[in-house]
Amino acid sequence: MIRLKDVEMEYENGTKAIRGITLTIEDGEFVFLVGPSGSGKSTIIKLLTGEVEPCAGRIMINGFSVSNISNRQIPLMRRTLGVIFQDFRLIEKKTVYDNLDFVMRAVGASPKEIRKRIPYVLELVGLGGKADRYPTELSGGEQQRVAIARALVNNPDTIIADEPTGNLDPDRSLELMSLLVKINELGTTVVVVTHEKDLVDRFGKRVITIDSGHVINDSVGGYVGGRIHG
């Protein structure tokens, strides 16, 4: 479960990115986090992953209090999350298999667990036959699937996707979003940050709209809010 209570965040340069946000995302939910550029979406992701600390308020994520978490606990908290980025962030010098292998080793998985889990996850994202390929040998859609597989491989409680379709064409975007919905149906909480209105409207999930650091709408259905690209 993710819970933000009266969270405020101001960067060192004086930019107030988040102004008193309170919201709760229950286990197993699928949520779109939408809003124009500069609205504070990315800051919320950074707060959830422990990259930045809030100036005020409390953040709880999967049982960890992120607002006053110790450095030692941050890796443990991050293991409950799977993060997907717009630019995939795959390691180009490693094969698809090795990109997933090092993530499992990072959390101390045994070689036996790794050999069992990676083929299963690659099959789940539709990349069963591409374990030995390098990221540069794959299409953008396939690379993003590898990124999803990497986010999934440690069986996280929550997947956070930051503009995952930003570099994909409409067909690939739809495929990818369908994959995330499928993953959600298997029990994983999914939070997708996006500003693609058509995609959001198509799935009819819960949508939290952020603007100027405030939650301006939280409803099920479609994209609410005037500006999309700020």
Place this chain on the structure above:
Amino acid sequence: MAKHDFGYFAHEGLSNMFSHGFMSFAAIGITVACLLIMGTFTLVAVNANGLLEDLEQENEILAYVEDTYTEAESKALQKKLEAIPNVVSAAYISKQQATEDFAARYPDEQLFQNLDPEIFRDRYVLKVANLERQGETVEQIRNTPGIANVNAHEEIAGGFVTVRNVATVVCVALIAILFVVSVFIISNTIKLTTYDRRDEIAIMRMVGATNGFIRWPFVYEGFLFGILGAVIAFFLQWGLYEAVARGVANNDTLQLIHIIPFEQLWVPVAEVFAGAGIVIGVGGSLSAIRKFLQV
């Protein structure tokens, strides 16, 4: 769940080294250069020290026995002289022997060939362990009953001591400076390879890798840089040393200088190179990666 898979870390360190070929080549090259400079300087210092020791060994003190002493009384002084602290040896030379030695030194001078031994004194040739304490030792010899006079080259002994002290200080200071510079250069070289992989490190952190997990492959990589650099530097140093030793041996003027054979030095050289290489490599790696590990 395996807590630490060191085989994996070693494999990652090795493959990282190969996959970042140019930077690895640079890091190893700089390690070799630093070790070679430090090694050459140290070996010159070791040989200079050996040379000074040889010269010190040749520094003798002459103690002349009173004329009134019989040969038996003169010989009895030996134990007293040897009992003086800092005296390594006291060799007795009779009047007769001194006369013969003197004549032998000037074989062409007929005047010196048939001298009366009574114009010479019985004497002792003494050697000291520590030249720095030669002054007080000479005083003790002079105060020994039966010793009429002492002849010692205190200025030369003082010169040796000064030269050795200055050489030691300069050596230690230069080696320390070179070592610090080496760690700094290696650290910066590895920092460049680390900078090249900041995305990889960011991904590792994002998936919940601990700092230890991220650090270990870099430590292995630094270790490999150090040990490979040490091995290459060792063989280059060996070749260089032998070439210089051959050059000195073949030179008419320089061949008087005794060069310590490399066979006597290779074990400490190998140990120091391996140790310094590992410290430089691992230390450089750890210092380079530190800033990337801040959560």
